[in-house]
Amino acid sequence: MSVSMLSTFVKPMHPEGRRFVAIAAAITAVLFFLWAPLGWIGLGLTIWVYYFFRDPVRVVPTRPGIMVSPADGIVSLLEPAIPPAELGLGEDPLLRISVFMSVFNCHVNRLPAEGRIEKVVYTPGKFLNASLDKASADNERNGLAVVLPDGRRYGVVQIAGLVARRILCWSEAGQELGRGDRFGLIRFGSRLDIYLPEGVTPLVRIGQTMVAGETVIADLASATKED
Known part of the structure; x- marks a missing residue:
């Protein structure tokens, strides 16, 4: 071979x-x-x-101003939603992209866009099916608020699923990470929610297959272009 x-x-x-x-x-x-x-x-x-537990090498796109998927899987939800209060991203709805990971997906999580980790907050909860909308609020989760180089902020939340029983996050507040850098892992089926900065347009659709660190999910410049 x-x-x-x-x-x-x-x-x-x-x-x-x-x-x-x-x-x-x-x-x-x-x-x-x-x-x-x-x-x-x-x-x-x-x-x-x-x-x-595979952790394959990923080729992270280098084009400035883009966000990549934090997880392998499929886009299960794409809608405005109020971010978890603990992230401090405000009370207004932001565009949320949910990526559902089955037990057959790679479960290493990667940062969507470069920035400084402002806070990392773990919240205990239930273990409902991660594909359900209410899993965002009810399930065990670990959220990261990230400050982009231009000062805008976004959130990425690891959510435990029906089978998942352990969320791992090895990133800490104050740490600087690049786009596509590994920041955590969830064991045995789960979901990642990404809350885009206000006005940013998603570049994915429901049902689309995601590759962590490689699939482009949004263009951060889109909000500026629209303004």
């Missing part, structure tokens, strides 16, 4: 997944000892766990 073909199937794995793969592999070994057919099922699950 050539190097290019190998890289298509074998992806780097995020360190967060190592212990889960090790646990799955240990269980698989026991299953093989008990009964070979169960062992093969365990092997399939072990491969899936590795695949879930």
Whole structure:
């Protein structure tokens, strides 16, 4: 098998997944000892766990003024919504783009646009289906308010889903991150909400497939052009 073909199937794995793969592999070994057919099922699950925690290299667009998707998945919601109060983005509705991640998507989250992390706020909650609109308010979540270089602000919120039970965020308030930089991960099915700055026009549609760090979701210059 050539190097290019190998890289298509074998992806780097995020360190967060190592212990889960090790646990799955240990269980698989026991299953093989008990009964070979169960062992093969365990092997399939072990491969899936590795695949879930994959962290492939992404080619982040360099065009100035754009925002990229923070997650792999599909656009499930695209509508004005009031941002979570804890982010301090105001009480007026902002355009919200929701990206739903199934258990088969890569779950490493990336920052949509370069800026300074103004605040990181964790909020406990329920574990409803992440594709539901009310999941934004009711589910466990972790929100980031980000200040762009021009002073405008936007929000990105990690939302736990029906299966997800752990939101990870390794970014802190005051940290400067670039577009497409990794900032967190959610384990086993979830959603990301992006609250665009006022007046910014989205460049995606409901049902569109997103690739974290690569798919352009908005042009920050669009508000200026309209003004």
